Amino acid sequence: MIKSIEEYLDLLKTELQGSDAATVQDALADAEGHLRDALANLREKQPLVSEEEALNYVIEQYGSPAETAAAYAEVERRTVPQLARENQNTESAVARFFGVYTDARAWGSVLYMLIAFVTGTFYFSWAVTGLATSISFALFIFGLPFALLFFLSVRGLALLEGRLVEGLLGVRMPRRPLFTQQNLKWLDRLKELAMDRHTWFSILYMFIQFVLGTVYFVLFTTILSLSLSFIAIPFIQEFLLIAPIQWTDEIRYSFPTWSYPLVVLGGVMLWTTFMNLARGIGQLHGRMAKAMLVTD
Amino acid sequence: MVDTSTLTKKFQKEMNAGIASLVLLSVLDNNRKPMYGYQIAKLLEEYSGDASFMKQGALYPVLHSLENSGLLESKVEPSVSGPPRRYYAITSEGRETVSIWQGVWKQMKSFVDKAIKGA
Numbered sequence: 026m027i028k029s030i031e032e033y034l035d036l037l038k039t040e041l042q043g044s045d046a047a048t049v050q051d052a053l054a055d056a057e058g059h060l061r062d063a064l065a066n067l068r069e070k071q072p073l074v075s076e077e078e079a080l081n082y083v084i085e086q087y088g089s090p091a092e093t094a095a096a097y098a099e100v101e102r103r104t105v106p107q108l109a110r111e112n113q114n115t116e117s118a119v120a121r122f123f124g125v126y127t128d129a130r131a132w133g134s135v136l137y138m139l140i141a142f143v144t145g146t147f148y149f150s151w152a153v154t155g156l157a158t159s160i161s162f163a164l165f166i167f168g169l170p171f172a173l174l175f176f177l178s179v180r181g182l183a184l185l186e187g188r189l190v191e192g193l194l195g196v197r198m199p200r201r202p203l204f205t206q207q208n209l210k211w212l213d214r215l216k217e218l219a220m221d222r223h224t225w226f227s228i229l230y231m232f233i234q235f236v237l238g239t240v241y242f243v244l245f246t247t248i249l250s251l252s253l254s255f256i257a258i259p260f261i262q263e264f265l266l267i268a269p270i271q272w273t274d275e276i277r278y279s280f281p282t283w284s285y286p287l288v289v290l291g292g293v294m295l296w297t298t299f300m301n302l303a304r305g306i307g308q309l310h311g312r313m314a315k316a317m318l319v320t321d
Numbered sequence: 322m323v324d325t326s327t328l329t330k331k332f333q334k335e336m337n338a339g340i341a342s343l344v345l346l347s348v349l350d351n352n353r354k355p356m357y358g359y360q361i362a363k364l365l366e367e368y369s370g371d372a373s374f375m376k377q378g379a380l381y382p383v384l385h386s387l388e389n390s391g392l393l394e395s396k397v398e399p400s401v402s403g404p405p406r407r408y409y410a411i412t413s414e415g416r417e418t419v420s421i422w423q424g425v426w427k428q429m430k431s432f433v434d435k436a437i438k439g440a
Contacts, residue, residue, distance in 0.1 A: 055358060055381040058404050062359035063377075086366075088376030099338075100382035 027084060028077065030060045040094035044101060046319045047197040052097045059087060125300040133193035134307025135300065138241035140189065141310075145238025148182065148231035155179070156228070173211060176218040183227040183318045186234075190318075196311030198319065226317040237310070248299045255292030259285040337375045341383045343426055346392060346411060346419040355396075355408035358384065384409055392418055 027033050034053050041049045063083040067074070074082075087093065125131045155175035162168030187198035218224050254269070258280055261269050268277035280288055348361055356364075361384075362377040387393040392415035399405045411419070 051385060052381070054404070054407075056378065058357075058406060059359050059362065059377065059381070061404065063362075066359075066363075086362075086373075086377050088378035092376055093378035096376070096379035097382045100386045103386070
């Protein structure tokens with residue numbers, strides 16, 4: 026006999042073991058919202074029914090943890106293979122190499138690498154400011170509510186980052202905040218957040234994102250400008266009549282005409298390689314984000 | 322001996338797999354306003370009367386998968402009591418799709434009815 030909604034959620038979590046972490050989080054949120062609504066509704070209509078009976082009726086309607094887990098697993102089984110199917114193309118290596126231009130995930134990763142520079146800088150400033158002020162305000166009484174606000178903002182930012190990662194990198198992330206227990210006193214909520222390693226991993230992620238964002242941005246701008254320069258060499262030499270490489274005022278170097286196709290090809294290859302690399306980096310980053318931002 | 326109740330359950334489950342999507346899309350198509358999961362489940366309970374066709378918990382994964390296919394969209398809004406709620410609304414692709422599906426269902430229904438009656 027299940028005694029509380031929390032117990033139901035625990036059982037559901039056990040049943041869902043092996044499922045995608047984001048699916049688990051969605052399933053728990055769905056169940057919690059529904060059971061609370063249903064229970065409140067039933068208690069209002071039939072106030073004489075005992076809490077336990079009401080809960081059992083509501084669970085009977087919703088489905089046992091095993092039934093619910095099976096329903097999620099079934100839908101997951103039917104929908105997830107789409108990504109797996111995309112990977113199973115048996116094209117030649119060359120086609121796969123250049124096929125990167127038609128892959129939305131590669132473009133998403135490139136865009137993400139650009140955005141990471143902005144978000145990384147913001148996360149870093151936010152985390153440093155939040156941590157520093159929380160710690161220094163801890164001397165005064167209003168340090169604790171301030172820390173609570175900071176932790177809550179970290180949770181919010183982690184969710185936002187999750188949406189960004191899912192949208193651009195195609196890695197499944199949770200759709201909504203994890204529900205914390207209702208009717209907690211704010212001091213207890215602060216304790217709960219501070220004890221949760223999810224909070225600290227999110228803060229760590231905010232620091233890491235700063236470093237990675239900078240590296241991504243440097244990679245992106247360097248390789249883009251190099252590739253474009255190589256591709257533009259014939260135009261620069263033939264139409265603008267400028268020698269592209271200049272050591273000193275006297276010594277300039279221009280490419281021989283026969284090398285134009287090679288130089289342009291080199292530029293195209295460089296950018297295409299970067300696109301392939303970006304797709305890989307995007308997947309790795311997505312996996313890291315999932316490990317750090319999603320509670321299991 | 323064949324266990325008819327297990328077989329019936331299996332039959333019900335297999336039928337529900339497709340019908341749940343049609344039912345959820347239709348409900349959201351008929352209701353102009355976005356609805357949250359429990360609201361939809363309540364409405365379906367009214368429709369089904371005493372018979373229970375599927376567990377309410379099984380509706381949610383279907384809602385997620387319809388959202389992933391772009392037939393539904395959703396947003397989270399805080400609720401007065403308890404945790405925030407996810408409201409689902411049908412998209413324009415969803416409306417197009419559901420009208421096609423309803424056509425398919427009508428044809429299917431008359432086909433099955435004929436097969437059952439044998440006429």
